[in-house]
Amino acid sequence: MADQREAALQYARKNKEKFLNAFKEILTIPSVSTDPAHSADIRHAAEWLAAQLRGLGMQKVQVFPTTKHPIVYGEWLGAAGAPVVLIYGHYDVQPADPLNLWKTGPFDPVVRGEEIYARGASDMKGQDLVMLKAVESLVKTGGLPVNVKWLFEGEEEIGSPNLESFIAEHKDLLACDFAMNPDSGMIGKDYPTLTYALRGLAYFELRVFGPAKDLHSGIYGGAVHNPAIALAELIAGMHDTKGRITLPGFYDRVQKLNKEERDELARLPIDDKHFLEVTGAPALYGEAGFTVNERTGARPTLDVNGLLSGFTGEGSKTVIPAWAMAKISMRLVPDQDPKEVHQQLIRYLEEHATKDIRWELTAMAGGSASISDRNNIGVQAMEKALETVWGMRPYFRREGGSIPVVRDMQNLLGIESVISGFGLPDDNVHAPNEKMHLPTWYRGIEAVIHFFLNLKPQS
Numbered sequence: 001m002a003d004q005r006e007a008a009l010q011y012a013r014k015n016k017e018k019f020l021n022a023f024k025e026i027l028t029i030p031s032v033s034t035d036p037a038h039s040a041d042i043r044h045a046a047e048w049l050a051a052q053l054r055g056l057g058m059q060k061v062q063v064f065p066t067t068k069h070p071i072v073y074g075e076w077l078g079a080a081g082a083p084v085v086l087i088y089g090h091y092d093v094q095p096a097d098p099l100n101l102w103k104t105g106p107f108d109p110v111v112r113g114e115e116i117y118a119r120g121a122s123d124m125k126g127q128d129l130v131m132l133k134a135v136e137s138l139v140k141t142g143g144l145p146v147n148v149k150w151l152f153e154g155e156e157e158i159g160s161p162n163l164e165s166f167i168a169e170h171k172d173l174l175a176c177d178f179a180m181n182p183d184s185g186m187i188g189k190d191y192p193t194l195t196y197a198l199r200g201l202a203y204f205e206l207r208v209f210g211p212a213k214d215l216h217s218g219i220y221g222g223a224v225h226n227p228a229i230a231l232a233e234l235i236a237g238m239h240d241t242k243g244r245i246t247l248p249g250f251y252d253r254v255q256k257l258n259k260e261e262r263d264e265l266a267r268l269p270i271d272d273k274h275f276l277e278v279t280g281a282p283a284l285y286g287e288a289g290f291t292v293n294e295r296t297g298a299r300p301t302l303d304v305n306g307l308l309s310g311f312t313g314e315g316s317k318t319v320i321p322a323w324a325m326a327k328i329s330m331r332l333v334p335d336q337d338p339k340e341v342h343q344q345l346i347r348y349l350e351e352h353a354t355k356d357i358r359w360e361l362t363a364m365a366g367g368s369a370s371i372s373d374r375n376n377i378g379v380q381a382m383e384k385a386l387e388t389v390w391g392m393r394p395y396f397r398r399e400g401g402s403i404p405v406v407r408d409m410q411n412l413l414g415i416e417s418v419i420s421g422f423g424l425p426d427d428n429v430h431a432p433n434e435k436m437h438l439p440t441w442y443r444g445i446e447a448v449i450h451f452f453l454n455l456k457p458q459s
Contacts, residue, residue, distance in 0.1 A: 026128075027109040029107070082456060086180070117434065123430065134451075135148065179417040180418050182421040206349075224356070248348060269395070309321045336369065376418075
C-alpha cells in the first residue's frame with residue numbers, strides 16, 4: 001500500500017494541468033438548475049459526469065431521469081472485504097446574476113494568480129472534481145482500495161425536490177457503510193476542517209391583520225392596534241433579555257454540549273474579533289453563557305429574515321397599515337423537530353397575540369438537524385488524511401447551515417456521512433466572482449487519495 005500511496009500522489013502531481021483542464025471543462029457548462037432555459041445544460045453536465053465515471057472504469061453508470069433534473073449513479077465493487085463508500089455531489093449551480101459584477105464571464109473559467117474564477121468553482125464542481133481526480137489517481141496506479149458508489153444530483157440549489165424520494169426508492173442500490181460528502185469547506189487555507197454536525201431549519205411566514213384596509217393615521221390613530229406595531233411586539237417577545245428564545249418548550253429537546261465538545265469547539269481559530277470583522281456589526285449578540293462558535297453551530301436560533309408593512313416608498317404617507325408580515329426562520333439542533341417547533345410557535349402566538357388583531361402562520365420549509373459520530377471509520381480515515389497533508393490535526397466544527405442530504409441518508413439509509421470539502425470562506429459562493437483556491441484544491445486531491453488508502457483493510 002505504501003508503494004501505491006506514493007505512486008498515486010506522484011500521478012496527481014504530474015497531472016495537475018490535465019486535472020485543471022477537466023475542471024475548466026465542467027465549469028463551462030451553465031448548469032443552472034432554477035432556470036428552465038438551462039435544462040439542456042443540466043443534461044449536458046449530467047452526461048459529462050457519467051462519461052467521467054465510465055472513463056474511470058465504474059460500472060452500472062446510469063443517468064436516472066426525475067420529474068425535473070437527472071441523477072447520475074455509478075459503482076465499483078471489486079474490493080472484497082473493504083468498506084463501501086457512497087460519494088455524494090451535486091452538479092447544478094446558482095444563477096450568475098448580477099452579471100455586471102463579474103470581472104470575467106461566469107461560465108468562462110479564468111485563472112488569476114492562485115484562484116480559478118467561475119460559477120460553481122467552489123459550490124460544488126470543484127469538490128466533485130477532487131473526488132473524481134483522487135479516484136483517477138488510484139485507478140491508474142493499482143486500483144481502488146475500497147468499494148465506491150457515486151450519487152450526483154442536479155437539484156441541490158433548488159432544494160433537492162427529488163433526492164429524498166430517489167434515495168427511498170433505491171435503498172438497495174445505495175446501500176453502503178458510510179457516505180463521503182465534500183459539500184462543505186475549510187475555515188481557512190491553513191486550517192484543515194471536518195464538519196460533524198449541521199443545524200436544521202424551520203421557516204415561517206407570519207401575517208398580522210388589523211383594520212380591513214389602510215387607515216388615515218390622523219383620524220384613526222389611537223382607535224385601532226397598528227398591525228406593524230403588534231407584529232414588532234410579538235417578535236420582540238420571542239427572545240428574553242439573555243438572548244434565549246421564549247417559545248414554550250423550545251429547549252426541551254436540545255442536546256446539551258458536553259465538556260469534550262466545548263473543548264473541541266474552543267480549538268477553532270475563530271474568535272469574537274473574527275466575527276466582528278466579517279460581519280461589520282458594532283458588537284456581537286447571542287444567548288448568554290455560550291461562546292460565539294457554540295452559538296453559531298451548536299445552539300438553536302430564531303431570526304427575522306424579512307419585514308413588510310404599510311408605506312415603504314420615498315417620502316411620507318401617514319397610514320395605519322391593514323396588515324404586516326414577517327419571515328421568521330429558526331436554525332435547529334439535535335434533537336429538535338421542525339413540526340414540534342411549528343406547534344411551539346403557534347402556542348406562543350396564542351398566548352401573546354392580543355385580541356385586537358388576527359394572525360396567520362404559514363410553514364414554508366423545514367428539516368431536522370444532523371450530527372455524525374466522530375469515531376466512525378470514515379471520519380477517522382479523513383482526519384488522518386488531512387493531518388498527513390496539512391501537517392496538523394484538523395479542526396472539528398458544527399456547521400450553522402444545513403445540508404439536507406446528510407439527514408436523509410441517516411434516516412433512509414441508516415448511514416453516517418464524512419462532511420469535508422476544500423472551499424474557503426472568501427470563495428464568493430452564490431455571489432459574483434465565485435472562485436476556488438487552486439493550491440488548496442490540489443492538496444484536497446492528495447488528502448482524498450490518503451483517505452481512500454487509509455480505509456484499505458490491513459492484511
